[in-house]
Every structure is written in C-alpha cells, then in structure tokens.
Amino acid sequence: MIGRLLGWLRSQHNLTQVQQHKLSDWRDIPSVTRPRAINSSRCVVVDVETSGLNLWEDRLISIGAVAVVNGKIDLGDCFYSVLQQETASDRENILLHGIGVFEQTEGVPAADALLAFLHFLQKDPLIAFHVTFDKTMIVRAMRKYLGYSFNHLWSDMAYVMPALNPELASRYRSLDEWLGHFDIRNDARHNALADALVTAQLFQVGAVQAKKRNIIDFVALRDLEKAQRWVSEVG
C-alpha cells in the first residue's frame, strides 16, 4: 500500500502540469451509472501491440482503437498511437507488428499517448478480444507512466462470441478463427488499429446476435460474459 502510494507520488511528480490537467479532466468526466443500450451509445474497441506475450515483462508498443457509435463503426472516430520506446523490441517482434526501430524510438512519449487514449475513450465501455492481455498491458502502462490505476468496464469478445454461438464454441478460440467464420477479412493483421477494426466488426455481429436474445445493454453483455467464463472454467 505504501509502495503504491509512493509510486503514485513519484509519478505525479513526473507528469507535467499540462499532463496532470489532462488526467484530472478525464477523471472528472462523470462515469456512466445507468446501463447503456449497445444500439444507441458509444463504445470503444481496442487492440494493442506489445514487445512480446509476457504480461508482466513485455512493454506496450502501440494502441489502436475505433469507436462504435449507435451500432456503427465510425471510421472518422478512431485512435492510433505508437508509444516511444527507450529500446526497440527485437527483430522477430518487429516482423510481427511491423513497427520498426525508428518508429518505436520516435513515437509519442508514453504519458502523452496514454492521455490521448483516455481523451479518445471518454468514459465509454471498452471492448476487446482476450481482454486480459490488452487490459493488463494498458493498466500496467497507465500505472507506470501516469501513476494512475485504470479501472474500467470491459467486454471480452473471446467470451461473448462463444456464449452467443455455443455450437461454435468448441471449435473456435482465436480471433482469426472467429473472423474466418464470419468471413471478416483483415488486410493488415497485427496492426493494432486494423485489428481493432475487425474486432469491432466481430462486435457488430455479436451485438445483433445478442439483441435477438434480448441482451441490449453493456451490463447484460457483461453478465453473459461472466456466465460464459463460469461455463468454460467448469468445462
């Protein structure tokens, strides 16, 4: 507890005045209290690229996000940022996401990138595929660079889709498998923004399916997800 407090104080110290303002502005945005209908509100689908798959050691390299407004993906309302790295990730990793050494070291200072992401996000719900990964990476980065403990409502398509399509649940696990099933093509896999876009398309498919089951808001969607987590853990 004390360590955390110290960490918080130290980070606060590291943020410039402008950055601190931005953070507190975002925190002042009122949180949504009532459940919001999927069909008539805004949510944000996010995907990240990292230096590797180790949740505790690898670094966040880029964030891509698109907004889904009233059920439709708004191509004019999207976010992409490469976080400035002290040292670039290794060659194999670069080949995966295509963000080169120069781009990595010339990126946006991490705190600014994260603040911009928060500004884009507002207090709207977050959607991802395999939330644990994206969430952990973002939470860790926020703690490190903003000294802020990011606690947000997330929905995980990796659980929502099997819940809505039980007959497919045993066959499909990865994002690629689900995309393949619905014939959603991705021209730039492992680009955080392109991946966020196709995840958003998958979310659109899920939203229509959910509506048929009378699941129309994000709280109900989270309940569905919880039930599926229980099913898959027991299974």
Place this chain on the structure above:
Amino acid sequence: MNAVYASQLAFFAVHAPFDRMEMAHLLWMIARLKLGYYAQGEVIVAPEQGVVERFLVIKQGLVQGEQSVAHASDADTWLELTAGECFPLGALLAHRPVASLYRSVMDTFCYELPLADFHALLGLSAPFRDFCTRRIANLLEHSKQVIQAQYTQSSAEQQSLTSPLSSIICRAPVTCTPDTSVRDVLARMHELRVGSMIAVDEQGRPLGILTLPDVLERIALPQIDIDQAVIGIMTTQLTFLSPQALAYEAALTMAKLGFRHVLVVENERLVGLVSEKDLFALQRVGLRQIGSSIRHAKTCQEFQQSAADIRRMAHNMMAQGVTAEQLTQFISTFNDQLAARIVELEYAASGVSDSPFAGRLCWMALGSEGRFEQTLSTDQDNALIFTVPEGMTANNVREWILPVARRINETLALCGFPLCRGNVMASNPEWCLSLDEWKRKFSDWIVNGTPLALLHASIFFDFRSVQGAHDLAEGLRGWLMKVAVENARFLHQMAENALVIRPPLGLVRDFVVGKEHKLDLKLSGITPFVDAARIFSLATGITQTSTIQRLRASAASLKIHPSEIEAWVDAFMFIQVLRMRHHDEGQAQGLGDDELDNLIDPESLHELDRRILKEAFRQARKLQARLALEYHL
C-alpha cells in the same frame, strides 16, 4: 495518414468509381464513413423509411433489392449487389425514398456516407459525380478500355475506325471549276500527284469528281476531245458525309458502293476528301477489298474466302473497340453482299435471270440478319417473295424456284451460315410465297395469335430485302405497318409473350444462372430488347428493322425520355459485345461455327463486366416494365 484509412484504401482502390477518384477526395470520404453490419435477412433500406439518408457501398456480403408489389412498374427493378457496389443512387440523387426494399442475403458490411456528405462529394469529385449520374455509360467507358487492353494485337498507334472523319482529313481537297478543260485537269493531277479532282462551284459546293481509273475508262479509251469542260465526264452522283461522321461510315459507304473516295461536306461546302488509302491505314483487312472480292466472287471457294475475311475483319474491329452497333452492321452488310452475290450467280446458272421470273423475285433476310444484328455465329433465316407471271400459279413458280433456293441455301451453309434448324429458309415451300400469299399468312398470324403465330411473327416481322425486287419487300412492310397498328389485340399478345422471358435477377445465386452455372446471353439478354423494340415499332408505325433504330424512332410517340432509350441502347449493345467476344474467343480456341454458343459463365467475366452485365439486365427489366405498362400487363 490514419492507419484505418490506409487499410480501407486497399478496398477502394479496386472498385469503380473510387479507383478513379483523387486521393484527397477519397480520404475526405473515408473520414466520414461509418461501417454498418447487417445480419442475413436484415432490411438495410426500405421505402417506409422515407427519404434516403445515406449512401452505401458494400464492403463484403450480398444485398438484394426486392421490388414491392405496389411499385411493379417503377424504374427500380430487381437487383442483386455484391462487394464494391453502391446503392441506392437513384433515390439519393432524387431526394426520395427507395422504391425497392434492400435486404442483406448474407452477413453484410456496408460503408455508409451520410446524405449531406454524399452531396458534398458529388460537388468535390468529378469521377464520383460522373459515376453516380451516368452509371451505365460510365461503366461502359471503363470497360471499353479494358476490352481494348485485352486485344493485344491492336497496336496503340492504330487510329480507330471510330474516329471522326474530321480527324482523318489531312489536306485540303484539290478542286477546279466545272468548266476547266479536261487537259488542264489532267495536267494538274499529274503535277500535284493526286488521284482525284473535284469540281466545285463558286460557293465551294462539290459538283463532280474525276478519279484516275476514270481517265482510262472515260478519256483514253473513248479518245474524247480533251479540251472540253471536265464536268461533262465527271461522276456527278456524289456521296457525302459530314466531318462528324465516323471513319467506319466512310468505310461502309465505300464497301457498299465500290467507291474509293468519299467527299466530306459541311454546310454544303466541300471540306475534305477521304480516300480508301486514308482508311486503309486504320485497319488490317481492307473493307472495300472484302466488298470488291465478294462482288467478283464466282466459285464456292471464293465465297468461303470472303466469309473468312468478314470474320477476320470483325475480329480486328473488335480489337479497335468498334461498338456493337457498328460491328453487327458491318457483319450484316457484308453477309448481305455475300448472300446477294450467291443468289445472283445461282439465278444466272439456273437460267432464272432469263426466265419470266426475272425481276419478280425478292430474297429476304429475316431474324437477326433482318435486324442488321448478325454476330459471328448465326444460322440462315431467309425467305422469298415473288409476283406470279401472267398465266401461271404460285405453285408453278414454286416448282421452278424451290430447287434454285435449295442450292442457294446449301451454298450459304458452305460459307459458314448453317442451315436453319427450324427450316426458316427460302427453299421451304412455306416461306417461298407470292406477295398476296405473304399478306394472307401475316393476316392469319395477326388474327389468330396462337403461340406458333407469335413465334413466327418474331422471326418474320424483321424481314428486309437483300437481293432482287426490293419493292416487293417494301410493299409488304408498308402493308404490315397499317395492319399491325390496327390490331391492338395482337400487339397485346406479343407483349404478353415477350414478358415470358425474364432477364436474370442476379448472377451470384444458382437459380439465376441455372444448373450449369451458365447464362444465356441471347435468350435472356438480347431477346427482351429485340422483342420490345419490335412491338414498339409495330405499334408506332416504324419501318426500321434494327433494334436500336426501332427504340430510338419510337421514343417520341411513346413519350419515353431519350436518356432512358440511350440507357437501353447501351445495355443492349454491351450484351451484344459480350456475345461477340465470346464467339471470338471460341473461334480463337478452334471451335467451328456451329459449336459457338451464347452461354457464358459469369464467374469468368472481368469484375467490371459483371457489374455492367447486371446493370444491362436491370435495364432489360426496366424496358419490360415499360412494355407491361404500355399494354396493362
């Protein structure tokens, strides 16, 4: 550039009209797009939703437009749309609700542009505006370039037969006054090294022409007095074309009449001369040469050679991007000449020319040849009209003439016009009739309106004289025009019959293209246009037989807007081009004439052509809707 935009650009780069838009405009559009998802069976746009509020481009999936029963005659007929296609353009441009219901047939994602942005984009981007407002014409231009690129033999520098004469005339014509002496004219022709001299009056109006071959025939051999005025020995029956006329028209005129020169005249004044040599540079096979060798052919072998030349010419012209109308007109014109020559020679050989029947026979072309719409694969449809000499009966004439007609049919078959499977040929006693018999036969069909009569009408009512007593065919045509207009019931029956064949609704799903995944371009593509045009022409007293001319000529009396007619004409011509390309490819693969068919696999088409074909079928449906409206069907 935003990375989302970059990934979407790949999509837009391969679909018309976006592939032609400026990058800045494309990015402007992408920044304003929404991406919507529609599950199978979901309604995307419906008439009940009121004035349309968004422009949609299918990113992936399949959408169908269903016509509501209440709007059965509306312009928007049934259609099927796939990735890259835009809708609902008509409703967006007219600020109205859609007439059809648009529904996703399978999981579909659509890019959507709000109405205000759509109109702003129309203002920003010329290619976009052009595409939205002249859909089929725009796609056709696109496709023409693709077709030309496909025919690699056609060299880029080769001028096309579709260029206007004004661009071919390279020097001012050499002229003289009509009273110049023959001696002076010859001296000037020699001095200037020109092959012809034209006499003009003070206003520059052409009066006569003298060409080099005339020198031998009219001056040297008859040894005339060369100090006389040149006009006396000039050809004074001149053939004029305007500078806007296309090279192919000049070529056609020369081929038909056997001239080497065509005068180009504007406001009655001579502005140029186009010679065969000028046109020869535009083509590989000399058109006049083909015409001339047909006129002089004597043996079956020579006929076959000419028939082969006609085919080669058609191939070259296709490579030059000559339109279907011009191309089929060429083919029909030369086939006419060939048929006429074969008829002539056979008459001479059989002694008909010296018999009492001389001058009393008219050889007619029917069906597609009658309409000037022959393609490379075409069996013969012909018939004879005659007048009975005094003291004879029609049967006497037939006894005499049928064996002659039989030999003509057989010779034609040897030249690549297979014998008609339905026996619609002059050698069939049923179709070798006197003028009175023809009138009785036509009357029967019109009065009875049986299915067989309707079928016959669709072949025979496109008759046209090819050889012999043209006045007989003209007389029959004039009579038919009067009778048909008076028989509304018959026209109604013909319209009903024409609506039995429905153009395909889409090209994707099995039921549309049949079990073999093939589409019959002739039956479901060409026939609806041909049938409707025939009915319109009969109803409005038009004597033309070509489908395009019939459509254009009947527009005014039917109060159809010319732009609508042109869209039909474009659609019709496009399907003709596809058919001919299909035949041409078949020949290139070594198929014989009787093996060529009209069946194509839509999958094998270029994406753009597939889109145009669908649009063409949509136009066919519109034409049918118009026909249905006209006859309350």
